[in-house]
Amino acid sequence: MYADKRVRVVLHASHLVVYDRNVEVARHERLIAKGSCRLGLDHYLEALIRKPGAFPGATALEQARSAGKFTPVHDAWWAQARKVHGGRDGTRALIEVLLLNRHLAHEHVVAGLATALRAGALTADAVALEARKAAQAEDEPTTGARRHPAGWQDRMIRHPRGSPAPWFRRFLPGPRRPRYRWAGQPGSSGRTSLRR
Secondary structure, three states: OOOOOOOEEEEOOOEEEEEEOOEEEEEEEOOOOOOOOOOOHHHHHHHHHHOHHHOOOOHHHHHHHHHOOOOHHHHHHHHHHHHHHOHHHHHHHHHHHHHHHHOOOHHHHHHHHHHHHHHOOOOHHHHHHHHHHHHHHHHOOOOOOOOOOOOHHHHOEEOOOOOEOOHHHHHOOHHHOOOEOEOOOOOOOOOOOEOO
């Protein structure tokens, strides 16, 4: 996708960041030793899903194990999947599970693997379902209080004198509805004012 394209690289003390214009496209750990290389397992998954026989001996897999990205839960699920589906199809199923890390957090995928392993569900779809359940359970509030996004007070509709306007006024038709500006909207000062 970025082959033969000019990108900007910002070098930090512990990592480097690659930008395409102003969009961050990659972030990697900075390697200190001269001539060292770090292979990201994620970069090879498309090739390995076509040739799953190369996966067990892949250098990227060994580096992922040593970095803690490929956990014993992964190994246990993979062993069971190979036993049930055969070597090639079990390895393909594991690679499909590893592809979930592109859309879900690593902890949720590991939790999904553990739950699917306990249930005996040895398909990538079952792991994806359990990982999404783990992500959803983490996002739900533990108490009865409503959770608001960060900075929600700053985005409330404000009355010109500073008190919050009732929420329903936004939906009233015509002249009965006062027209307020959002706090921080271009053209408004620190306090919002009526739009004329």
